[in-house]
Amino acid sequence: MKSHPFDKAIKLAPQEDGTWLGHTSAPYANMVGPFGGVTAAQALNAVLVHPQLLGEPISLTVNFAAAVANGPFTVQARAARTNRSTQHWIIEMIQAGQTVLTATAVTATRRETWSLDEETMPASPMPDQVPLPKVEAPMEWIKRYEVRPIVGGLPEVWDASGHSSLSQLWVRDNPPRPLDFASLAAIADIFFPRVFIRRSTHVPVGTVSMTVYFHANGQQLTEHGTGYLLGQARAQAFRNGFFDQTSQLWSESGALLVTTHQVVYYKE
Amino acid sequence: MKSHPFDKAIKLAPQEDGTWLGHTSAPYANMVGPFGGVTAAQALNAVLVHPQLLGEPISLTVNFAAAVANGPFTVQARAARTNRSTQHWIIEMIQAGQTVLTATAVTATRRETWSLDEETMPASPMPDQVPLPKVEAPMEWIKRYEVRPIVGGLPEVWDASGHSSLSQLWVRDNPPRPLDFASLAAIADIFFPRVFIRRSTHVPVGTVSMTVYFHANGQQLTEHGTGYLLGQARAQAFRNGFFDQTSQLWSESGALLVTTHQVVYYKE
Numbered sequence: 001m002k003s004h005p006f007d008k009a010i011k012l013a014p015q016e017d018g019t020w021l022g023h024t025s026a027p028y029a030n031m032v033g034p035f036g037g038v039t040a041a042q043a044l045n046a047v048l049v050h051p052q053l054l055g056e057p058i059s060l061t062v063n064f065a066a067a068v069a070n071g072p073f074t075v076q077a078r079a080a081r082t083n084r085s086t087q088h089w090i091i092e093m094i095q096a097g098q099t100v101l102t103a104t105a106v107t108a109t110r111r112e113t114w115s116l117d118e119e120t121m122p123a124s125p126m127p128d129q130v131p132l133p134k135v136e137a138p139m140e141w142i143k144r145y146e147v148r149p150i151v152g153g154l155p156e157v158w159d160a161s162g163h164s165s166l167s168q169l170w171v172r173d174n175p176p177r178p179l180d181f182a183s184l185a186a187i188a189d190i191f192f193p194r195v196f197i198r199r200s201t202h203v204p205v206g207t208v209s210m211t212v213y214f215h216a217n218g219q220q221l222t223e224h225g226t227g228y229l230l231g232q233a234r235a236q237a238f239r240n241g242f243f244d245q246t247s248q249l250w251s252e253s254g255a256l257l258v259t260t261h262q263v264v265y266y267k268e
Numbered sequence: 269m270k271s272h273p274f275d276k277a278i279k280l281a282p283q284e285d286g287t288w289l290g291h292t293s294a295p296y297a298n299m300v301g302p303f304g305g306v307t308a309a310q311a312l313n314a315v316l317v318h319p320q321l322l323g324e325p326i327s328l329t330v331n332f333a334a335a336v337a338n339g340p341f342t343v344q345a346r347a348a349r350t351n352r353s354t355q356h357w358i359i360e361m362i363q364a365g366q367t368v369l370t371a372t373a374v375t376a377t378r379r380e381t382w383s384l385d386e387e388t389m390p391a392s393p394m395p396d397q398v399p400l401p402k403v404e405a406p407m408e409w410i411k412r413y414e415v416r417p418i419v420g421g422l423p424e425v426w427d428a429s430g431h432s433s434l435s436q437l438w439v440r441d442n443p444p445r446p447l448d449f450a451s452l453a454a455i456a457d458i459f460f461p462r463v464f465i466r467r468s469t470h471v472p473v474g475t476v477s478m479t480v481y482f483h484a485n486g487q488q489l490t491e492h493g494t495g496y497l498l499g500q501a502r503a504q505a506f507r508n509g510f511f512d513q514t515s516q517l518w519s520e521s522g523a524l525l526v527t528t529h530q531v532v533y534y535k536e
Binding site: 102112114236238256 | 326327334349351358360366367368370371372379381384385387466467476477479483504507508510516533536
């Protein structure tokens with residue numbers, strides 16, 4: 001089987017000093033530098049491939065400290081604390097001797113317990129009933145995802161007419177790829193900036209920090225395979241240069257796989 | 269003016285090696301060890317008192333890596349990256365040579381922009397119309413907060429009758445204390461575990477990771493003074509040993525000051 005561009009994008013080579021060497025990916029290029037979701041997945045992957053890894057990801061927080069330049073980078077992942085069933089990671093991504101990303105992650109072995117999804121999937125048409133978007137942003141990484149916007153797609157006209165930041169969409173990798181923790185981390189960052197949707201106005205933006213909570217375990221992701229995810233995102237507050245985004249990703253069968261949040265810089 | 273117990277609790281003494289020495293606080297004791305909200309505030313305070321600090325807190329993520337023992341601790345706060353208007357911090361709390369907490373924070377200088385609260389404050393009776401709770405948990409830290417539960421208070425009978433994890437409440441420091449970033453970080457952790465509310469069943473729990481987004485700036489906090497905050501919390505998913513919590517804190521006048529999330533371990 002031919003390797004998927006996402007697998008190539010997150011590939012890390014072990015270095016003698018225990019760090020990992022990676023490289024930004026042209027297929028996942030953003031306007032300037034790489035798509036942040038893939039940068040987050042690269043940071044998480046330094047934990048996933050680590051020989052000391054215990055369990056599976058529970059939470060991931062990535063802080064985008066500086067623009068990542070196209071080219072190579074180093075990732076350091078350190079298990080700051082390993083308990084019986086949980087592990088705490090500190091991660092840094094370095095380019096040219098400077099920190100460009102800081103992150104923490106928690107991994108854990110899970111056991112079966114009473115479980116319940118309180119936030120149920122919104123009623124939505126099935127993916128094959130939702131057309132592809134009329135407007136497509138020009139960035140290369142957009143082509144790596146099949147996104148079918150249900151509500152709150154990218155404005156067709158930037159006329160400051162927005163009235164809600166809510167977006168709902170179907171999404172999966174393009175071409176399809178079996179879902180795993182790394183691809184989920186990237187898809188958590190798939191949503192256009194809420195300020196675009198709320199204002200129908202284009203202003204400079206950049207995600208500052210993103211947190212991903214993984215509710216699914218590996219077995220559930222394997223069962224999901226290449227199916228679509230229903231994504232929902234909205235902002236709660238826009239205030240003096242920073243807004244937040246709160247999002248969910250459900251499987252087609254309605255299981256809540258991820259809840260994720262971010263805080264984003266905006267100008268004007 | 270007599271010092272407030274919270275100010276004593278978060279006090280850090282600079283050490284020669286650039287780290288900070290703190291001590292857990294008996295007035296904020298939990299069942300075992302300290303109230304996690306104060307531990308989070310101590311971690312943030314290592315940034316707030318740091319001579320290199322740029323701007324004000326935008327986001328904070330704390331990971332509770334191990335039980336904090338009653339007694340002294342050391343906090344290390346390192347500015348991993350300082351940009352023109354943003355700064356990225358990595359924080360570790362150490363006890364007996366072991367990491368007990370990892371954290372990251374982003375601080376920034378803000379400028380006035382178009383602003384909007386999309387998540388509006390739920391209609392609620394005013395604080396003086398909401399009685400104090402009939403049931404009070406026995407932990408010492410509970411006495412440091414004046415909490416007036418509107419909906420979703422601690423169950424009066426643990427009869428597995430719960431049907432929603434939603435809580436709404438008024439809260440402020442007890443005795444009242446002017447709101448600041450450190451106290452906001454602590455209050456972000458004020459809510460009882462969602463699994464208690466949803467199930468009306470008592471199971472062992474522990475917060476694993478908490479993220480706080482600060483939408484307010486220092487001036488807004490000063491204006492808020494000792495007023496009440498309206499807090500709202502609910503869970504989105506409970507799955508195989510971990511559930512999430514998504515929360516908001518509004519000022520009495522309806523400004524969204526904080527949005528915050530956490531993921532919590534639970535047994536059974």
